[in-house]
Amino acid sequence: MAIWNFLHKMASPPHFYGLAAKIIPWFAVTGIALFVYGAIGGLFYAPPDYQQGDAFRIIYVHVPAAYLSMLAYVVMAIAAGIGLIWRIKLSHAVAASAAPLGAWFTFLALVTGSIWGRPMWGTWWEWGDPRLTSELIMLFLYFGYMALRAAIDDTAKADKASAILAMVGAVNIPIIHFSVEWWSSLHQGATLVRADGPAIETTMLYPLLAMIFGFSFLFGALLLQRVRAEVLFRERRSRWVHDLVMPAGDTQ
Amino acid sequence: MSDLLSGNELCLLRGDRCLFTDLNFALSAGELLLVEGINGSGKTSLLRGIAGMLDFEDGNVDWHGIAVTKDYQAFRSDLVWLAHKVGFKADLTLLENLRFESGLRNTSMQNLGGVLERLGLARLTGLPLRVLSAGQQRRVALARMLLADAKLWLMDEPFSNLDSAGQALVVELIAEHLAVGGLCVVASHQGIDLDAPIRRITLQ
Amino acid sequence: MSDLLSGNELCLLRGDRCLFTDLNFALSAGELLLVEGINGSGKTSLLRGIAGMLDFEDGNVDWHGIAVTKDYQAFRSDLVWLAHKVGFKADLTLLENLRFESGLRNTSMQNLGGVLERLGLARLTGLPLRVLSAGQQRRVALARMLLADAKLWLMDEPFSNLDSAGQALVVELIAEHLAVGGLCVVASHQGIDLDAPIRRITLQ
Amino acid sequence: MTVYEEQFPGLWQGFAAVVKRDLTLAWKRPGDVLNPLFFFAMVSALFPLAVGPSQEQLQLSGPGVVWVAALLAALLSLNSLFLSDFEDGSLDQLILSPQPLPMLALAKALAHWLVAGLPLVLVSPMIAVSFQMPGQTVEVMLITLTFGTISLSMLGSIGAALTVGLHRGTALLSLLILPLAMPVLIFGARTVSLAAANDPVAAGIYFLAAYCILTLTLAPFATATALRISSE
Amino acid sequence: MTVYEEQFPGLWQGFAAVVKRDLTLAWKRPGDVLNPLFFFAMVSALFPLAVGPSQEQLQLSGPGVVWVAALLAALLSLNSLFLSDFEDGSLDQLILSPQPLPMLALAKALAHWLVAGLPLVLVSPMIAVSFQMPGQTVEVMLITLTFGTISLSMLGSIGAALTVGLHRGTALLSLLILPLAMPVLIFGARTVSLAAANDPVAAGIYFLAAYCILTLTLAPFATATALRISSE
Ligand code: HEM
Ligand SMILES: Nc1ncnc2c1ncn2[C@@H]1O[C@H](COP(=O)(O)OP(=O)(O)OP(=O)(O)O)[C@@H](O)[C@H]1O
Ligand SMILES: Nc1ncnc2c1ncn2[C@@H]1O[C@H](COP(=O)(O)OP(=O)(O)OP(=O)(O)O)[C@@H](O)[C@H]1O
Ligand SMILES: [Mg+2]
Ligand SMILES: [Mg+2]
Numbered sequence A: 001m002a003i004w005n006f007l008h009k010m011a012s013p014p015h016f017y018g019l020a021a022k023i024i025p026w027f028a029v030t031g032i033a034l035f036v037y038g039a040i041g042g043l044f045y046a047p048p049d050y051q052q053g054d055a056f057r058i059i060y061v062h063v064p065a066a067y068l069s070m071l072a073y074v075v076m077a078i079a080a081g082i083g084l085i086w087r088i089k090l091s092h093a094v095a096a097s098a099a100p101l102g103a104w105f106t107f108l109a110l111v112t113g114s115i116w117g118r119p120m121w122g123t124w125w126e127w128g129d130p131r132l133t134s135e136l137i138m139l140f141l142y143f144g145y146m147a148l149r150a151a152i153d154d155t156a157k158a159d160k161a162s163a164i165l166a167m168v169g170a171v172n173i174p175i176i177h178f179s180v181e182w183w184s185s186l187h188q189g190a191t192l193v194r195a196d197g198p199a200i201e202t203t204m205l206y207p208l209l210a211m212i213f214g215f216s217f218l219f220g221a222l223l224l225q226r227v228r229a230e231v232l233f234r235e236r237r238s239r240w241v242h243d244l245v246m247p248a249g250d251t252q
Numbered sequence B, C: 001m002s003d004l005l006s007g008n009e010l011c012l013l014r015g016d017r018c019l020f021t022d023l024n025f026a027l028s029a030g031e032l033l034l035v036e037g038i039n040g041s042g043k044t045s046l047l048r049g050i051a052g053m054l055d056f057e058d059g060n061v062d063w064h065g066i067a068v069t070k071d072y073q074a075f076r077s078d079l080v081w082l083a084h085k086v087g088f089k090a091d092l093t094l095l096e097n098l099r100f101e102s103g104l105r106n107t108s109m110q111n112l113g114g115v116l117e118r119l120g121l122a123r124l125t126g127l128p129l130r131v132l133s134a135g136q137q138r139r140v141a142l143a144r145m146l147l148a149d150a151k152l153w154l155m156d157e158p159f160s161n162l163d164s165a166g167q168a169l170v171v172e173l174i175a176e177h178l179a180v181g182g183l184c185v186v187a188s189h190q191g192i193d194l195d196a197p198i199r200r201i202t203l204q
Numbered sequence D, E: 001m002t003v004y005e006e007q008f009p010g011l012w013q014g015f016a017a018v019v020k021r022d023l024t025l026a027w028k029r030p031g032d033v034l035n036p037l038f039f040f041a042m043v044s045a046l047f048p049l050a051v052g053p054s055q056e057q058l059q060l061s062g063p064g065v066v067w068v069a070a071l072l073a074a075l076l077s078l079n080s081l082f083l084s085d086f087e088d089g090s091l092d093q094l095i096l097s098p099q100p101l102p103m104l105a106l107a108k109a110l111a112h113w114l115v116a117g118l119p120l121v122l123v124s125p126m127i128a129v130s131f132q133m134p135g136q137t138v139e140v141m142l143i144t145l146t147f148g149t150i151s152l153s154m155l156g157s158i159g160a161a162l163t164v165g166l167h168r169g170t171a172l173l174s175l176l177i178l179p180l181a182m183p184v185l186i187f188g189a190r191t192v193s194l195a196a197a198n199d200p201v202a203a204g205i206y207f208l209a210a211y212c213i214l215t216l217t218l219a220p221f222a223t224a225t226a227l228r229i230s231s232e
Helices: A002-010 A015-046 A054-086 A089-122 A130-151 A154-170 A172-182 A202-234 A239-245 B043-051 B072-077 B094-105 B111-121 B132-148 B165-181 C043-052 C073-080 C094-105 C112-120 C133-148 C164-178 D011-028 D031-051 D055-078 D083-087 D091-094 D102-128 D135-163 D169-194 D204-228 E011-028 E031-051 E053-077 E083-087 E088-094 E101-130 E133-162 E172-198 E204-228
Strands: B005-014 B017-028 B030-037 B059-062 B079-083 B152-156 B183-187 B196-204 C002-014 C017-028 C030-037 C056-064 C078-084 C152-156 C183-187 C197-202
Touching: A015 A089, A015 A202, A015 C183, A015 E053, A054 A089, A054 A154, A054 A172, A054 A202, A089 A154, A089 A202, A089 C197, A130 A172, A154 C133, A154 E133, A154 E172, A172 D083, A172 E172, B005 B152, B005 B183, B005 C043, B017 B030, B017 B043, B017 B183, B017 B196, B030 B043, B043 B079, B043 B152, B043 B183, B043 B196, B072 B079, B072 C056, B079 B132, B094 D011, B111 B132, B132 B165, B132 C056, B152 B165, B152 D102, B165 B183, B165 C078, B183 C164, B183 D011, C002 C043, C017 C030, C017 C043, C017 C183, C030 C043, C043 C078, C043 C152, C043 C183, C043 C197, C043 D102, C056 C073, C073 C152, C078 C133, C094 C133, C094 D011, C094 D169, C112 C133, C133 C164, C152 C164, C164 C183, C183 E088, C197 E011, D011 D102, D011 E031, D031 D055, D031 D102, D031 E053, D055 D102, D055 D135, D055 D169, D055 E031, D055 E053, D083 D091, D091 D204, D102 D135, D135 D169, D135 D204, D169 D204, D169 E133, D169 E204, E011 E101, E031 E053, E031 E101, E031 E172, E053 E101, E053 E172, E088 E204, E101 E133, E101 E204, E133 E172, E172 E204
Parallel strands: B030 B183, B030 B196, B079 B152, B152 B183, C030 C183, C030 C197, C078 C152, C152 C183
Antiparallel strands: B005 B017, B005 B059, C002 C017, C002 C056
């Protein structure tokens, strides 16, 4: 029960609005610091790959973007599920805010992957490759999610309907991740997340990890900021927003 | 408590508008709730809310003292809903449509003949619903109501499109339903002349 | 002859049924024709026939003494039809729908404000028709009627779904229309209380 | 069919009102615009996916795929041309309006083309590129597609009017329209193929243009008559 | 989602009633059955026509064409799955009936498959022959198409339920369903191609079967929830 009350306090829009404002700077600063370290380390200090030369450096954008595209989807699906089952409106706001970010990361992963694929595989795109295809499918899932939301005027209804789609679409995530193992694919197998530890040299690894976590923190900051805006819009008719926008005494 | 159906502190929003807040009602067996109000005051919305097709912003509806959201399915098997739209397939015949209903609700078609006779539909059973007149289609919806054998009737403007004999018939049907301990919630622009106890809600 | 609208020896078949034969009526300026009859007796069909949307088996309808089939288009610009279905797009707003009507009929929107005010729609202009209540939608159909500035009004159950203020308003509107020399053909299950001359047809 | 004298000054006003209304509706339900577009893109994208991407095979089947996709996309959206008007009673009101019905029918068909046909024409170069079509072909494809889609919208309006009161499905509609649309498809695809092979294309383009003008003049009358019958 | 206890003996009776009603409706409007079938045949027939009939090219693209045609045909008919029920008010009555809604949703999807999917499977051998597909391939095609079309009907019912109150167009529906249907398409087409090349096909068939079972179990619940939301 205590947990329940705590959750409800957390999920109360005004409380969240204030709390998020305090968290965002920390996330942003950490994210930018990691990003700078990763970028410098990756672009200047990591040795060129013995096979790929300097072309491999695109990994420092590609892999974080690819991970984040999946992370954003997971965040979106879980938030949507929580919102649908326990009827927490804030949760829906989180899901709605995560979608465009996720779509951008997916787009970035597709573009960087395809740029990388040109020298590596001799083609920009390979239809029928499971990883590439499932990543593209995820982009379309994001589009579908956003289009469905846009098509419904009533926010509460849009929340619930799109939540179903987000949850159903989540089956795609394991497919993306395991596709390289299940089917023969052009794409790299898992290098980082493996049972026997990462298979990559540390001078390459640390900047990469820094980039991944930097991207994650930046995602967190952006997400919270978007949720704040979303909450403000949704609560536009409520007392607290009114007081916030037009402080007492400031009557028009 | 003998109240079978009750609404507590109901509040409903549509778009930006608040249709009503703090609405309360209680209804026991054999009683009728008449929902009145001008056009757009929220009668249809209230009925949809009671049926569970719209979420109330606040408050809850109880059936047998238990919130209907708790056991929505049990509630649904006790209610039947007469809407603006007939809710039948225009391309199926009257008989096919009613057969489907009885399959869905698992009720018998035994007294079908009597019901159709009474509603003046007996000669129309073979016609597709599409060709029936507006009033005849409403009568088919009434047939569903009678065959469903449900305790609670939700009726949205039951008199519309009916001729005067039809309107008298509806009053008669309601009276019989109340007499055997049924409940009615009726949204209507015209009063109902009944012996049974009538409770009223007026929305504005 | 001062009869503006007349039907001569009309006969109409639907499916196997003959709805009526040898039906005659004549109506001059400022008169109202009230079509009565039980459900399914053919009121709607008669109105559709007069409007030229259904072919009569026999007989013809004259407008200004000329069969309407001769100059159908001239007839159409003199008439406006209030049907069971509103005939507006659910996804467009009230204003957009009425603007379209005025483009189609080439009429001015000058008195739009007054019309909407009178029908109690003034606050709803920006809402898509879909979200309006049943009665509000009927009122929008009435707005079309008023804006059309047509001589002949064909009205199929104009009172349905309207609250009592709305029903009184319809009677008032009809009275005004007749007073300026308009004609009305009304199918209805309830009488109309008017000073103007009323002719009746009862179908069975 | 009635003969319409020139006594109605607002002849074009009703036309404009219908076009405007349908475009507004499309704007409010972007699905109607995106639908054929998306479908078009989909067919073109799914093909390589399912067939397997062999360079030269793609290049060969390019014009055919684009044309089949265009035809299907047009058919797909035609179904709803009069259906929603029929169901909500607007069709009755259109028929009873003082405007000549063929004019309104032309307006509906034109609005359909603007919403469903034109975007398709505009997006086709992108798809042509994805099929590695040679550059000079694209121009020919644009011209033929323009004429072709207009013809399809006009033909389709007849079929849609005939079937409006009958069914929900597009089956009958397709059955009615396809024989008439087939020449457009065949000439369209062949002309583009010819262009790809650097052969002369004038004959094909003339044919398509003539077909387009023919349908533009005749279809509205057929559609209007069909609408009157269907609404009985 | 509500948990449904086993207290309702007539659980299958409502199911049967819905299936029967939808089949009767399809019988009365044969367009609904013929529609996807006709569409399917059309795509397959138009292709050789538009692409130009080179023997080996046809043979190569056969499986792909059949699968794309099947997917499009299914999508095309899905739009109307709940639409007519929504518009005439039957959907409200279904939702308010004492039967568990997921059961009714399953019945609707099954009826859809019987009307739109099964005929397509049955007619596919004919089309396979017209594409000169080798004999042993046809069997594999039949099996994969069966699983595939069932999955499509189930997935489609979710999309149709989500979009029922929104638009007339299929655009949004396709956008929602396609990503989920893509694996079916890819696996289906690839498996048939493998069969044509005499390669092992078991993996593909297992995948399709698993996908089919997954959708059969989960989709009805998602559909039911979506229907409740859409009818608000
Ligand atoms: C358009 C083309 C591409 C797409 C859509 C794509 C997509 C993805 C995705 C979704 C992931 C995350 C997978 C997971 O975490 O489960 C990923 C990871 C990765 N990608 Fe790509 N990729 C593409 C091209 C490439 C190319 C050309 C290379 C290099 C040859 C490459 C190298 C990697 C590496 C090394 C990882 C990290 C693998 C791991 O540690 O799990 N990718 N890619
Ligand atoms: N999205 C929305 N935005 C604003 N108002 C809305 C919205 N949706 C519904 N409404 C309003 O809510 C009300 C719904 O009324 P409802 O249909 O319940 O009325 P009713 O009492 O049944 O009326 P009637 O007697 O005409 O049938 C209408 O006034 C309508 O305008
Ligand atoms: N194809 C058909 N076969 C047999 N009867 C038909 C056919 N088409 C229509 N009818 C009958 O024609 C009549 C049409 O009636 P209409 O709609 O004109 O009645 P109405 O007087 O307007 O009735 P209401 O008061 O109910 O609106 C109905 O009785 C209907 O059953
Ligand atoms: Mg109402
Ligand atoms: Mg009638």
